Amino acid sequence: MGFLLRTLITAVAFWIAEYLIDGISFSGPVVTIIAAIVFGIVNALIRPVLMLLTLPVNLVTLGLFTLVVNAAMLGLTALVMPGMRVDGFWAAFIGAIIVALVSWAASKLIADREVAANR
Secondary structure (H helix, E strand, C coil): CHHHHHHHHHHHHHHHHHHHCCCEEECCHHHHHHHHHHHHHHHHHCHHHHHHHCHHHHHHCCCCHHHHHHHHHHHHHHHHCCCEEECCHHHHHHHHHHHHHHHHHHHHHHHHHHHHHCC
């Protein structure tokens, strides 16, 4: 259930990013959902290795280089996902920020509801 919920949250975040940024587009809703699954796999497999390799730069920039890594993961997802387009670094950078903010807000909202339901 958690995987499905995270995938739907990421798909909604992609949809919002597509709406707000001219350089990000999807050819349809099914492509958006499949891209969310691919993005989750890319984040699970490649992001940890990339974070380890960029650890010195991340320490020097006090963690801000993580935004560049997130943009790279979004760009990589667009490279392997037919029907998804990200035009350039800045579209990926801003898109990654939007995806992160929407995912964080949705996760926070869900966690708050679970805490309230357990009381």
